[in-house]
Amino acid sequence: MAPYTGSAVSRVDGFAKVTGAAKYAAEFSVPGLLYGSVVTSTVPKGRIARIDRSAAMRVRGVIDVLTHENRPHMADNDQAYKDDLAPTAGSPFRPLYDDRILFNSQPVALVVAETSEVARFAASLLTVEYEREPYVTDVFRQRDAAVPVKPPANPIDAVFTPPKPRGAPEQALASAPVRHEAEYYVPIEHHNPMELYGSTVVFEGNGKLTVYNKTQGVQNVQKYLCSVFGMKPEDVRVMSPFMGGGFGSGLRPQFEAVLAVLAARALQRSVRVTLTRPQMYSLGYRPAMIQRIALGANAGGTLDAITHDAVTVTSQYEDFFRQETGWSGLLYKCGNARYSHRLAHLDLPTSCDMRCPSAATGVYALESAMDELAVALKLDPLELRLRCYSDRDQNTDRPFSSKALHECYRQGAQAFGWDKRNPEPRSQREGSDLVGWGMATGVWDALQVPIAVRIVLTANGHAEVSCATSDIGTGTYTIMAQVAADKLGLPLDNISIKLGDSTLPQAPVEGGSWTAASVSNAIVAAADAIRDELLRLAKQMPNSSLANGAPDDVALADGKLATVGSAPRSVSIAEVMRQSGVDRIEQEKTTSPDQDAARAHYTHSAVFVEAKVHEQLGVIRVTRVVNAVAAGRILNTKTASSQILGSVVWGIGMALHEATLIDHRFGRIVNANFADYHVPVNADVHDIKVIFVDEPDATINPLGVKGLGEIGIVGVAAAVANAVYHATGKRVRDLPITLDKLLA
Numbered sequence: 225m226a227p228y229t230g231s232a233v234s235r236v237d238g239f240a241k242v243t244g245a246a247k248y249a250a251e252f253s254v255p256g257l258l259y260g261s262v263v264t265s266t267v268p269k270g271r272i273a274r275i276d277r278s279a280a281m282r283v284r285g286v287i288d289v290l291t292h293e294n295r296p297h298m299a300d301n302d303q304a305y306k307d308d309l310a311p312t313a314g315s316p317f318r319p320l321y322d323d324r325i326l327f328n329s330q331p332v333a334l335v336v337a338e339t340s341e342v343a344r345f346a347a348s349l350l351t352v353e354y355e356r357e358p359y360v361t362d363v364f365r366q367r368d369a370a371v372p373v374k375p376p377a378n379p380i381d382a383v384f385t386p387p388k389p390r391g392a393p394e395q396a397l398a399s400a401p402v403r404h405e406a407e408y409y410v411p412i413e414h415h416n417p418m419e420l421y422g423s424t425v426v427f428e429g430n431g432k433l434t435v436y437n438k439t440q441g442v443q444n445v446q447k448y449l450c451s452v453f454g455m456k457p458e459d460v461r462v463m464s465p466f467m468g469g470g471f472g473s474g475l476r477p478q479f480e481a482v483l484a485v486l487a488a489r490a491l492q493r494s495v496r497v498t499l500t501r502p503q504m505y506s507l508g509y510r511p512a513m514i515q516r517i518a519l520g521a522n523a524g525g526t527l528d529a530i531t532h533d534a535v536t537v538t539s540q541y542e543d544f545f546r547q548e549t550g551w552s553g554l555l556y557k558c559g560n561a562r563y564s565h566r567l568a569h570l571d572l573p574t575s576c577d578m579r580c581p582s583a584a585t586g587v588y589a590l591e592s593a594m595d596e597l598a599v600a601l602k603l604d605p606l607e608l609r610l611r612c613y614s615d616r617d618q619n620t621d622r623p624f625s626s627k628a629l630h631e632c633y634r635q636g637a638q639a640f641g642w643d644k645r646n647p648e649p650r651s652q653r654e655g656s657d658l659v660g661w662g663m664a665t666g667v668w669d670a671l672q673v674p675i676a677v678r679i680v681l682t683a684n685g686h687a688e689v690s691c692a693t694s695d696i697g698t699g700t701y702t703i704m705a706q707v708a709a710d711k712l713g714l715p716l717d718n719i720s721i722k723l724g725d726s727t728l729p730q731a732p733v734e735g736g737s738w739t740a741a742s743v744s745n746a747i748v749a750a751a752d753a754i755r756d757e758l759l760r761l762a763k764q765m766p767n768s769s770l771a772n773g774a775p776d777d778v779a780l781a782d783g784k785l786a787t788v789g790s791a792p793r794s795v796s797i798a799e800v801m802r803q804s805g806v807d808r809i810e811q812e813k814t815t816s817p818d819q820d821a822a823r824a825h826y827t828h829s830a831v832f833v834e835a836k837v838h839e840q841l842g843v844i845r846v847t848r849v850v851n852a853v854a855a856g857r858i859l860n861t862k863t864a865s866s867q868i869l870g871s872v873v874w875g876i877g878m879a880l881h882e883a884t885l886i887d888h889r890f891g892r893i894v895n896a897n898f899a900d901y902h903v904p905v906n907a908d909v910h911d912i913k914v915i916f917v918d919e920p921d922a923t924i925n926p927l928g929v930k931g932l933g934e935i936g937i938v939g940v941a942a943a944v945a946n947a948v949y950h951a952t953g954k955r956v957r958d959l960p961i962t963l964d965k966l967l968a
C-alpha cells in the first residue's frame with residue numbers, strides 16, 4: 225500500500241460537498257424552527273432614541289421583535305465577551321446590549337417569525353430613531369491621532385509582538401549611498417466567504433442548546449456563549465462540520481450566534497439567524513494600512529538600513545492589531561532596522577484577521593519598496609533579493625529550522641523564464657499591450673498549537689479519528705484521513721474523520737496556517753499509542769512472534785502489526801484483537817508544539833507575475849503567475865496546490881480589485897455587496913503555476929509539516945504592482961491598482 229501522505233488524494237468530503245449532502249450551519253432544520261432577521265443601524269455613532277416595534281409586530285407570523293429593551297439577560301461585564309481571539313485591550317461588541325451605536329449597520333433588533341420571508345419583510349417595517357454623535361471613519365483624518373500599539377498579553381498573540389530594533393537605522397539610512405523611501409496604502413478589504421454567517425440554535429429542552437454555527441472554532445464559540453449567557457459547557461454544544469470559507473472572519477464568534485441564542489432563550493424555541501450579504505460587512509475586515517518604508521543600500525546591492533512605520537485601523541472599542549512591520553527586518557540581511565506601529569481608532573467594527581494577516585499587507589509594502597530599490601540600484605530585482613539573502617532570522621538572530629527560499633527563487637525563475645526579462649520599463653510589447661514582469665518574496669509563520677486527537681480502532685479494521693478542529697475548506701478532513709491511514713496501516717476508506725463539534729477532543733480555532741502541522745502530528749501521537757497498545761496485547765499472545773518487539777521496532781502496515789526491518793515478523797491487527805478479546809482500542813493524545821526554540825520557523829515563497837496593460841486604456845490583466853513555495857513536507861499535493869491557487873487569485877484581487885469603500889459623509893460602506901465590491905472573476909484569472917520545492921525539516925515536528933493556508937497570498941500583490949511598473953513605467957503605491965490611477 226503506497227503511502228497516502230504526500231500524494232494527490234482527492235478530498236474525502238468532496239462527494240458530500242458537490243452533492244449537497246454536506247450541511248452548513250443554516251441548513252440544519254428541526255420542526256417548528258423560527259427565523260430571525262437582523263435590523264441594522266443607519267447611523268455610525270450615537271444612541272438609539274426610540275424603536276417602534278408595533279408595525280412589525282402586527283405582521284401575521286411575527287413572533288417577537290427583540291431589542292436592547294426587551295432582550296433576555298446577558299452578562300454585563302466585558303470579560304464575559306472575551307473570546308480566545310479577542311484583543312487584549314478593549315471591550316468586545318455586544319449585540320442588543322444597550323442603546324449605544326458603535327458603527328454603521330450595527331445590529332439593533334432581531335425580528336423573529338415563522339418564515340424567513342415574513343421576518344425579513346417585518347424587519348423592513350421597524351422604525352428606529354437615533355441621537356447622532358460626531359464620528360470618524362477616514363483613516364487619513366485619524367492618522368495623526370493614531371497611538372502606538374501595546375504588546376498583547378494573550379499568549380496566542382506572542383507572534384504579534386513587534387520585534388526589537390537593532391543597530392542605528394537612522395544614521396545608517398542617512399549615510400547610505402542609495403536610498404528609497406515611500407508610502408504604501410492598502411485599503412480596508414472584506415473576507416466575502418461564499419457561505420453567509422448563520423446559526424441554527426436547536427432548543428433541546430431541559431436547558432440544553434445545540435448551536436449549528438458557522439465558525440473556525442467550535443470550542444471558542446462554546447466558551448463564549450457559556451460566559452455570555454451564564455450556561456454550563458455541557459448544556460451548549462456547538463457544531464460546525466462544514467464551512468463555506470472563513471479566511472479569518474470566523475475566528476471570533478459573530479453576532480448572529482448571540483442573536484440566535486438570545487431569541488431561542490427568550491422564546492424557548494429553535495431559531496435560525498442568517499445574515500444577508502450586505503450584513504456580512506458589519507463583521508470584521510482586513511485593517512487599512514498606511515505604511516512608510518525606508519531602505520538604505522550600498523551600491524553593490526546589500527541592505528544597510530530598514531525602517532518601517534505603519535498605521536492600521538481598528539474600532540473605538542477594541543485594539544485589534546497584528547505584527548505588521550516586523551516582516552521587513554526578518555527577511556533580508558541588514559544590520560540596522562526599526563519598526564513602529566500605530567493604531568487609528570475609527571467608528572467602525574473592530575478589524576480582524578484576514579488571510580495572512582499582517583504579512584499580506586506588510587510584505588506588500590516591503591516587496592514593492594525592494595523593487596523600487598532595485599530600480600534605483602540598476603539591479604535585477606531577483607538579483608537584489610539574492611544579494612540580501614539571509615540564512616538567519618534577522619530579527620532574533622536564529623537559524624531557520626529549514627529555509628528553501630533559494631530553491632523557490634531558482635525554480636520559480638526558471639519556470640517563468642525570468643532570465644529573458646529586459647530590465648527597461650515599457651520595453652516589452654505585444655500588440656496594444658505593454659507587457660511587464662515583476663517578482664516578490666513571500667514569508668509567513670510556521671506555527672503549531674496544542675491540540676488533542678482521539679482514535680478509536682475497532683476489530684473490523686475501521687478507525688474513527690476525532691478532534692474539535694474545523695475544516696474551513698482547506699482539506700483538513702482529507703489530510704487527517706491520509707496521515708491516520710498511513711500510521712494505522714489501513715486503507716483510506718476505513719478511516720472516518722469527526723471534527724467541528726465542541727464535544728470532541730480539544731482544539732483551538734483553525735487559523736494562522738497552524739492546523740495541518742498541529743493536527744497531523746497529534747494523529748501520529750495517537751496512532752503510536754494505538755500501536756503500543758496493540759503491541760502490548762500481541763506480546764501476551766501464546767507463542768507471540770513479537771514477544772521481544774519494542775514500540776519503535778514495530779509499525780502498523782497493511783492491517784498488520786509488523787517489525788520494521790529486512791525480515792519482518794508480523795501479526796494481523798484483527799487477530800491480535802480477536803485473541804485478546806477486545807473489540808475496540810481507544811487512545812487520545814494531546815500534542816503541544818515542542819519546536820526547538822533555538823530555531824526560527826517560517827514558510828517562504830517566490831512569486832513571478834506577468835501583467836499586460838493596454839497602453840491607451842490602462843486595463844490590466846495578470847496573464848501568468850508562478851508561485852514557488854517552500855512549506856516543509858506537503859501532506860497532499862492536490863489540496864495544497866488548491867490553497868496556493870486560491871491565495872494567488874486573492875492576491876490578484878488585492879492588487880487590482882478589492883477595496884471596501886466608505887462614504888465618509890455618512891460613515892457608511894457603500895459597496896457592501898457582490899456587485900460593487902470587486903473580486904477576481906474567471907476572466908481575471910489566467911495561467912497560474914504552483915511549485916512546491918523540496919524542504920525537508922527534521923526538527924520542526926515529527927512529520928516535518930509547516931502548513932500553507934496563507935503563504936500563497938504573500939507577495940502576490942507586490943509582484944503584480946512590480947509587473948505593472950515594469951510594463952508601464954508608472955508606480956502606483958495605493959491598492960487596488962485601477963485604470964484611473966494608471967491613466968492619471
Ligand code: MOS
Nearest residue numbers: 471472579735736
Ligand atoms: Mo486565518 S486569517 O488565521 O483564518
